[in-house]
Amino acid sequence: MKLILLGAPGAGKGTVAKMLTAIDGSVQISTGDILRGAVQAGTELGREAETYMKRGDLVPDSLIMGIMENRLQEPDCAKGFLLDGFPRTIPQAEALGELLERLNITLDMAVNIDVPREVILDRLCTRRTCENPECQAIYNVKSSPPQQEGICDKCGSAVIQRDDETEEAILHRLETYNEKTAPLIGFYEKKGLVKTVSGTSSDAVVGELKAALGL
Numbered sequence: 001m002k003l004i005l006l007g008a009p010g011a012g013k014g015t016v017a018k019m020l021t022a023i024d025g026s027v028q029i030s031t032g033d034i035l036r037g038a039v040q041a042g043t044e045l046g047r048e049a050e051t052y053m054k055r056g057d058l059v060p061d062s063l064i065m066g067i068m069e070n071r072l073q074e075p076d077c078a079k080g081f082l083l084d085g086f087p088r089t090i091p092q093a094e095a096l097g098e099l100l101e102r103l104n105i106t107l108d109m110a111v112n113i114d115v116p117r118e119v120i121l122d123r124l125c126t127r128r129t130c131e132n133p134e135c136q137a138i139y140n141v142k143s144s145p146p147q148q149e150g151i152c153d154k155c156g157s158a159v160i161q162r163d164d165e166t167e168e169a170i171l172h173r174l175e176t177y178n179e180k181t182a183p184l185i186g187f188y189e190k191k192g193l194v195k196t197v198s199g200t201s202s203d204a205v206v207g208e209l210k211a212a213l214g215l
């Protein structure tokens with residue numbers, strides 16, 4: 001499947017993407033995970049992105065398009081991909097359209113995962129992430145804590161609160177989402193690609209998408 005996952009930070013895009021990869025081997029491509037990996041590795045990309053990310057601002061479109069241009073041409077994308085956190089602006093969506101056309105790839109759907117603001121705020125404040133850039137497993141201190149406090153079940157690395165998950169940065173990320181990313185719903189609606197699903201339960205989202213895609 002070739003899907004774009006739209007939705008505010010905390011809507012569950014990453015969780016849904018991970019569940020969908022198990023269905024047909026499509027790969028999850030999370031620009032947030034790629035950028036956090038680059039920050040931890042101290043690469044030039046990471047150094048450029050870090051200040052924007054800490055503030056909860058978007059990193060410049062040119063950096064993101066450079067990443068995606070390479071990533072979408074890697075062989076593992078041939079089976080399909082789930083774009084998680086990309087595109088995030090209209091210029092990114094336009095550039096993605098041109099890139100896909102050039103690569104002769106057709107999208108199946110842009111999924112709009114809709115979650116009430118109070119649920120999002122609660123989820124983000126209680127979310128914890130594995131600090132290992134290769135893992136980045138997601139936990140929630142209330143609903144799905146790691147078995148041993150502060151230690152990732154999957155890889156044994158430390159489970160931390162992200163720098164951009166302080167209350168101030170979260171509110172700023174949500175404002176940025178409303179201003180820059182929410183307009184993408186209209187952009188993809190015009191192309192007849194949007195499917196809106198209620199994201200309160202990730203299992204229900206995956207069930208609805210499987211049915212919609214005939215899987």
Ligand code: AMP
Pocket residue numbers: 009031032033035052053054056057058059060061064084085086087088089092164173
């Ligand atoms: P995420 O994990 O998707 O919430 O992304 C974390 C942070 O990475 C965002 O707050 C942005 O600073 C940056 N980021 C991730 N994806 C993008 C994107 N497509 N465009 C611009 N910035 C991004």
